[in-house]
Amino acid sequence: ASAKLVDQEIARLRKEDRDFDLAAFEQRAQALFARIMDGREKGELPPRHEVSDGVYRRELAMREIEREHGVRLVHTAIHPLEVRTIGAFHDRFFDSLHVRFSFSSRVTELSTGKNLATTRSPEEQVTTVVWVFVRRPGAKTKKGLPAGSCPNCGAPFSGGATNLCSHCQAIGNSGQYDWVLAQELSFDAYRGPWREFTGLEQMNERDPGFCPEVSEDRAALIFWKWILARTRRDPDQLRRVATPSMLQETAAEAEAYRGRGERRWIWDVQVEGVDLVLIDHDTDEDKDEVCLRVRWRGRVGDFSEGSRPVVPVSSQSTVLTLVRESGVKTDMRTGVSSDRCHKCKAAHGEADTVKCSYCGAPLEPGKHDFVLDGAHGWETWMSVRRQRAEVAKTVEPYLPSFKFADERLRLLQMMAAMARADGRVDSSERALLKLCAKRWGVGFRDVAPMLDCHQPPEFDLEPGSWLARSFLEAVITAAAIDGQIDSKERALILRLARRLRIAAPSREALAARAEQVKATRRQVELDS
Ligand SMILES: [Zn+2]
Ligand SMILES: [Zn+2]
Numbered sequence: 001a002s003a004k005l006v007d008q009e010i011a012r013l014r015k016e017d018r019d020f021d022l023a024a025f026e027q028r029a030q031a032l033f034a035r036i037m038d039g040r041e042k043g044e045l046p047p048r049h050e051v052s053d054g055v056y057r058r059e060l061a062m063r064e065i066e067r068e069h070g071v072r073l074v075h076t077a078i079h080p081l082e083v084r085t086i087g088a089f090h091d092r093f094f095d096s097l098h099v100r101f102s103f104s105s106r107v108t109e110l111s112t113g114k115n116l117a118t119t120r121s122p123e124e125q126v127t128t129v130v131w132v133f134v135r136r137p138g139a140k141t142k143k144g145l146p147a148g149s150c151p152n153c154g155a156p157f158s159g160g161a162t163n164l165c166s167h168c169q170a171i172g173n174s175g176q177y178d179w180v181l182a183q184e185l186s187f188d189a190y191r192g193p194w195r196e197f198t199g200l201e202q203m204n205e206r207d208p209g210f211c212p213e214v215s216e217d218r219a220a221l222i223f224w225k226w227i228l229a230r231t232r233r234d235p236d237q238l239r240r241v242a243t244p245s246m247l248q249e250t251a252a253e254a255e256a257y258r259g260r261g262e263r264r265w266i267w268d269v270q271v272e273g274v275d276l277v278l279i280d281h282d283t284d285e286d287k288d289e290v291c292l293r294v295r296w297r298g299r300v301g302d303f304s305e306g307s308r309p310v311v312p313v314s315s316q317s318t319v320l321t322l323v324r325e326s327g328v329k330t331d332m333r334t335g336v337s338s339d340r341c342h343k344c345k346a347a348h349g350e351a352d353t354v355k356c357s358y359c360g361a362p363l364e365p366g367k368h369d370f371v372l373d374g375a376h377g378w379e380t381w382m383s384v385r386r387q388r389a390e391v392a393k394t395v396e397p398y399l400p401s402f403k404f405a406d407e408r409l410r411l412l413q414m415m416a417a418m419a420r421a422d423g424r425v426d427s428s429e430r431a432l433l434k435l436c437a438k439r440w441g442v443g444f445r446d447v448a449p450m451l452d453c454h455q456p457p458e459f460d461l462e463p464g465s466w467l468a469r470s471f472l473e474a475v476i477t478a479a480a481i482d483g484q485i486d487s488k489e490r491a492l493i494l495r496l497a498r499r500l501r502i503a504a505p506s507r508e509a510l511a512a513r514a515e516q517v518k519a520t521r522r523q524v525e526l527d528s
Helices: 002-016 022-042 053-069 200-206 212-232 244-260 378-398 405-421 427-439 466-482 487-499 507-527
Strands: 071-090 095-111 123-135 180-186 262-282 287-304 313-325 371-377
Touching (some): 002 071, 212 262, 212 287, 262 313, 313 378, 371 378, 466 507
Antiparallel strands (some): 287 313, 313 371
16 A cells, blocks of 8 residues: 555656656665765765755764764675665655665774773674655756756755855755755654644744744754763753753753763664654744654663763653744745754854854844754653643633633733732732733733833723632632742732722632642642
8 A cells, every 4th residue: 555655646746847757766865875874884974965954963963972982883884685665745845755775784883992882793784774855846856967966056066064056055955956865764663754733834824934844854953962962961062053941951961960970871873753743832932832752762871981881772752842933934945954054044064153154143043943942751741741731721611701812811911010000010920920821822921011011901800790700710720820829929819809809818718729729730640
């Protein structure tokens, strides 16, 4: 059945691109495979204009990790056994072809000087991998184009450090002109494209160029930087691609390792899939948020410096949370080559500079593209999400009376204005308002100005009404979300009650509500 689907898809492709020929494509893929594997054996980097930035970054990171550990893991005596296109897919952003390669080789560990290497006798083994090639719809096959040519103008490609064609400035590895290797996966855990997310349409309304393929490649490149930062205890590796809080977290972790005199051994890493799992627009923080799950396996363990740990291969599933400022749009030109200056499009160099080394533009992480804001194990990520959903559910019963977002916004603004009217707004009151805004799907940026305004908007929530009562109830539940209602929160609630002419809830009633929320949370934790 799968072969039939591939045939159908190839037929469709040939309608769009008359000169496309599967056999010729597979021949080219195999030649690229041979060049890359051969280069690896010699310690050379892959042809940068034929692979995505995620693939290129893997190579750079592996090289650094090998240097760090003083060992290289190489395939020698490679004999190809099979090349076969096992998947062909398209969406409105990219066509993709999934090619399976089987080869026999000897896997050897070579010492590069440090004493962490072990002499492992090379064993012959068969390895099967899937390489994913992508190309933009509308691109056409250029017959007889020799390897190493610019896929746009046909001149010999000499991209240099900027990795732009020196003749026509084309970004050869964007996917715009020709097939680009975008993923290397081990076949054992291959699942094909994984498209179980919602929110793509809403995201495309704001950003028409946003697509799974580009996000997945961006996540792959960030994943390798993250792996390298942890292996080297060096948060600077993430400087260009992480938020300040993520950098801080990584720095703290590195410090802790240093303090214990330990390192992290990360070795023999195989990525099994990078899949977009969540697309969100955080109105509270006013940013786009996407989550991508990286399935991978490798040998991971802590060790004290100098002695190499013996760790088995373990399966890992890491969810990377990437964020960018609201309003940023995907650059269609760069495609799966996003590790570039937002201004002049030159490929970034290796230095962790904060501005482009070609045009001097400040890099401003998060203002032009997605950057890393968190990395969690899949199970942790799932349980946090489930917990949030449950807690949100306990607030929900009060929401129907404020069904429309603008209504909830107005109420929150009033709440803010009331807090302001009674004096200085302290940080816990601010936090409570922020929390309410988040729970109610209202942008805090629309509420915050009320905290500084001297003339509160007209207050037309009828005092003593049922609506006023359920409003106060919702505020109380929001305050209790952390399992307790502290004195500042209680003071605000009492002030609101007075204004709304509702009998002030007793200290015991508030404590009971907090207990109730706490119990719900505990139950959720037990269930997950
Ligand atoms: Zn060119
Ligand atoms: Zn630049």
